[in-house]
Amino acid sequence: MSDESQELGITESKSHKPGEWYAEVVQKANLADYAPMGGFIVTKPRGYALWEGIQDALDGWFKETGVDNVYFPLFIPESFLEREKDIVEGFDPEVAWVTQGGHEELEERLAVRPTSESIIAPFMADWTRSHRDLPLRLNQWCSVVRWEATETKPFFRTKEFMWQEGHTAHASNEGAWEEVWTRLGQYERVYEDVLAIPVLRGKKPEHDKFPGADTTTTVEALMPDGKSVQGATSHNLGQSFAEAFDITFVDEDEEERTAYTTSWGLSWRALGALIMTHSDDQGLVLPPTIAPTQVVIVPIWQEDTKDDVLEYSENIADELEDAGFRVELDDRDERNPGFKFNEHELNGIPLRLEIGPYEVEDEEVTMVHRPDNEESVEDREDIADSVDDHLEEIYDKLYDAAEETLEENVREAHSPEDILGTIGKHGGYVKTPWCGDEACEEAIKEKIAAEIVMQPLEDEGGSTAGEVPEPERDECGVCGDPADEIAYFAKSY
Ligand SMILES: [Zn+2]
Known part of the structure; x- marks a missing residue:
């Protein structure tokens, strides 16, 4: 490198x-x-x-x-x-x-x-x-x-x-x-x-x-x-x-x-x-829905294969562009493929297409997902459909990972020590019954800089305010007084 x-x-x-x-x-x-x-x-x-x-x-x-x-x-x-x-x-x-x-x-x-x-x-x-x-x-x-x-x-x-x-x-x-x-x-x-x-x-x-x-x-x-x-x-x-x-x-x-x-x-x-x-330690990661460039094509050639590889790559770039994808063909002469891979990873381009003499010969394309480097080889013929499928897969990977993080990080706690300990150890949200008194939030905030970031609502939508659901236990997780609301504590940005 x-x-x-x-x-x-x-x-x-x-x-x-x-x-x-x-x-x-x-x-x-x-x-x-x-x-x-x-x-x-x-x-x-x-x-x-x-x-x-x-x-x-x-x-x-x-x-x-x-x-x-x-x-x-x-x-x-x-x-x-x-x-x-x-x-x-x-x-x-x-x-x-x-x-x-x-x-x-x-x-x-x-x-x-x-x-x-x-x-x-x-x-x-x-x-x-x-x-x-x-x-x-x-x-x-x-x-x-x-x-x-x-x-x-x-x-x-x-x-x-x-x-x-x-x-x-x-x-x-x-x-x-x-x-x-x-x-x-x-x-x-x-x-x-x-x-x-x-x-x-x-x-x-x-x-x-x-x-x-x-x-x-x-x-x-x-x-x-x-x-x-x-x-x-x-x-x-x-x-x-x-x-x-x-x-x-x-x-x-x-x-x-x-x-x-x-x-x-x-x-x-x-x-x-x-x-x-x-994003990750290699740089930016973007879902294809918002990425300014969704697909980058990196042609890989030697002097004797350059013309064939470039022509094949240009055709694919045109076809994808016509199909409505945001595509970049990186045919810079002065950069080697390794440099280009790193740069496009850093910039978060969701899907990379690698095209060398073997791909040209076999009428195929190698596709690499930015989030996890998953690599697969697809036929040249249905390229637009394949790209569409891969972009969707990349979106799902990102969403699923974020959803898993969210689901794993909503925990219940029923005492101040428990609230403080849970947020201190794991971060995330701590769900607790709450009496409604701001002082109970202060007590937590003073010790760990976490606050009530939200209260869930049931029957939300329509033309009413929606109610905060009743907690299963009826004692405030902080002061122990009667509680009829649920609060989510978390550290916040
Ligand atoms: Zn309280």
Whole structure:
């Protein structure tokens, strides 16, 4: 192996140093780089392509279900932010302010949006006159800024992050609930069908819901290092924003009524979860559904076989491209096949086709799966069908591995020692009966930095809130008081 290909490779180990390993994969697979200001990153073309993959899927589903895209200003006047008191209290410590424009001091400070309810809601109020204007469904793809003083972790922790934020208004609470479940279902679908990551659906405990919300629902994904990632959230805001911003409408009986609103968002943290879940010590691993290049063809030739091998490879590349696959033919002269293999492994191309003189002679193709190097030889004739089958197999391998990790890592515990010991030893989720008191979460958090990441819901969906199921035992796993809820503790990102 040349020195160059060693430099290319990942040096840290995922199991021993997941944090360092993650940072190395992000940089060496050319997804992102650190910006000169702490807390900010530069998203490179290969990283942005992944974000676009998520956008394409979600944006299509949003539009199929009645959502229109809009764009609101980056800045929110302070007086607008103050109209809904929970938002101010919830976000105040993290808001970045603009106080000066050019050389002039501004009369009113402008917040760089931490979330856009406070600038969108007043316009929703303007646009909502009658029940015929409802439901009103808006979405914007943008970035927001939350000035957190934590270490930068590309896609997981940055002061500015890309996301989409949906904002809707409805005539009834039932309508708002249906909206909340539709969006949570779409988030679940993007994780499970595009990113190959199974998720748990549930709600956040009362003390951890979105500022101003009645209920915050969430999809949570378990990372291989045993920590939970909040994958996306969908909030029923009840009438708090509608009241603060006068979103009212005239109903069928000519009565003026207050609307119900929701908001819901998925950020590029989904990319963090994607990278963290599937990648390995050789670099990035991507499911074919989102990989910008799904198939790479590496021709292997000697001088006397070069023309035949290249022609055969080009034909296959054309045929696969025509069949709709994202294909790259790596016919670079200056690199040897070993170097190319390493590079494409590092970059996470799901399927590699190797073509040498033997393949040409036997009218075959050698196929290698990125996740586990499984190799098989297929006939040239049905190449598009074979590639399709192999890509599907690769997706299933990734999903099944993630599902196994999730299933193995939900454990029950019934005392503080048990909760602490189980999370300390295995990570993952610990399911326990809970009395509902935040103090019980604090007691665990203080000792092991694990918190209640979600509570399961039964009968979720439809037009109601869904109930947290009754625990089998009725004593809180922390304090022993009567408990009628279930909570999932975990360390989280
Ligand atoms: Zn308790």
